[in-house]
Amino acid sequence: MDFALVGLIASLILLMVLALKGMDLLIAAPICALVVALSNGLPIFATQEQGDIANYSDSYLGGFSQFLKVWFLVFLTGALYGKLMEYSGGAKSIAHWIIEHVGMKRAVTAVVLATGILTYGGVSAFIAAFAVYPLAASLFKQADLPHRFIPAALALGSVTFTMTSAGSMEIQNWLPAPYLGTTPYAAWQVSLFTALAMAAIGIYWLNRMIHTAYQQGERFILPQASIIASVEAEQQQNVNPLTAVLSLLAVFITAFLFHQDYSNNALVIALVAGCVVLVVGYWRQLSQHFTKVGSEGALGALIAGANTSAVVGFGSVVKATPAFAFAVDAVTAIPGSPLVSAAIAVTVIAGITGSASGGQTIALPILGPIYLDAGANPEHLHRTISLSSGVLDSLPHNGYVVTLIRAICGESHQSAYLALAKMTMVVPGICTVLALYFLA
Template sequence: MIFSMIGLIGGLTLLIVLTMRGMNLLIAAPLSTLFLAVFSGIPLFPQLVGDGDPNMLGNYMQGFSGFVANWFIMFLLGSIFGKVMGDARAADSVSKFVVDKLGTKYAIMAVVAACAILTYGGVSLFIVGFSVFPLALSLFKQANLPRRFIPATLAFGSVTFTMTSAGSPEIQNWIPIEFLGTTAYAAWQVSAIVALFMIVFGYWWLKKIIYRAVAKGESFDVREGDPVVEERELPNPLLAAIPLLVVLVISFIFHDSLGTSALIIALTSGIVAAWALNRKYLDNVWESASGGDNGCAASHYEYSCCCWIRSSCSANNGLYGSG
């Protein structure tokens, strides 16, 4: 059990370190899983075990192919929806509206709120980052806040409470449905309390560390080549936000009857709504779809690698294997 725990924690740590240092995920993931398999006592090849017995290669392929089969369409539609929202400038319009309303005085809150609205509406993280980062940079510059905290602010607004809160169309909230037999709105009362705690505590802590740095003399660091907020025509923010509401409403209507398949209808409806309401700003919807497909491939492989580690670990009965 001790060695299995070391393998699990070490494998995940190795995956994070290698990818953070720039290693291609196609290489980092197999190395991390190999580390896990060795420490957990899992044979590497199916030829080394009997029929049906666990092995690293076989269990990884099962987890990888199973995940692709179950979730590829959701990833594809989610990526296309985010790309269409980005290319149609709808994501820019929504984020700029929120930032303008809150202003420099509430710079941190404005960035968090803009990210939260977009991600809870189903827009992919890549699009949220590209849409909000220039606005965050401008706000932090005007408020003279240390720029090194911009990534933390973007991350807090986009990858915390909005990812797992009840009703979120993000894939992290929908993957457990088929395994737990629940819905996207399961235990929404508890989810609301947890989300509120994350918002309040996270925002308090974020402000605390930023203003502590300011008190020590840190300020905004201007760098050559910083992106600027372009002055260009944007869609009406209310019209731009409608596709986000469409995704949420459609997923709510069909989540009981269709389960995870409700997300397919919801995201497809969001794509159609984004195109119909903002087609004036969308040069070529098929180019956006192609761009979304490329983003889907990258995102899908990242999640599949996590399934690789999970399936390899479960092949040895989780943390209770040999060792």
């Protein structure tokens, strides 16, 4: 068992290192899963005589394909919605309006609100980051604030309170529902409190960090690798944000109306409704771009779905090992409230996979029934799992973290990751503990 645990830990470290080196998750995840399998004595393939014995190939591809089968339409409609928001200028119009009205003196608050509204309404964190970053860079430049804190501000608004809160259109809020018999609005009272606390703590703490850096002489410097060559050139505003806001409302209302009857498919219906509003309202801006929207949206859905599925496949191999069984037994044996045990288990699994959705997908079918049988309230368990999945998912190998810091903002992990980690791991961790105080 000691060697099996060493193999599991080594594979996790290797996955982080490969991700930091820029290796695609579609390559890195199966390599690291192979390390887990070999160190735990899993055969790579099963022979005909062995039948259905657990093996590396079936475990990895089974987890990969099952996740894609269940969630691909969500990825596809979400990607199309995001691309329509992008090409119409709707996403930037909302961001620009918020930043313009909140003002330069509250740069962090403006950036967090802009990304938060977009992601809570169903726009992917990647699209929101691409849309808001040029405006954030312009705002930070005007205030002469250190550029390296922009990734933390964007991440705080997109992958913390908006990702795991009741009513959010993000997949991390919807995943527990079919396993627990709940809705995306589970435990909304506690969720509202933790979301406000997460936003308030994060904004205050990030402002303090920026103030300290400013006092120490740091100023705005645009990195060479930033996606924008000229910040001012990206600041043009051409469309009315009202249509974009109406599309967000259409997503919220449709999801609320259909979630009881259609469960996760209600999210697909809601995103389609949002797409229709954007097409009708921004027809003039979009009419020349439908081919690009379709091709880029489909490609984006495949990439996002495949990358997440690759991590889920890694986790599925981990799930088939003796080391994982030992870890589950240890976690579920923790005395006290089953919600505390669930929070610890999901936090660890999401950290191992580097994915909140991946961690939930692995944990829910195994641990959900255990905690329900232990007497956990399904709605409280839903919110606990959703919140705790967002605590350690932002380790350095997380795909969004790598893309945001390096590809969008042009920063390095060395310069930007510490502030981002405080916003996306420490702050959600504090608020998960607060939620458990009320729920457990």
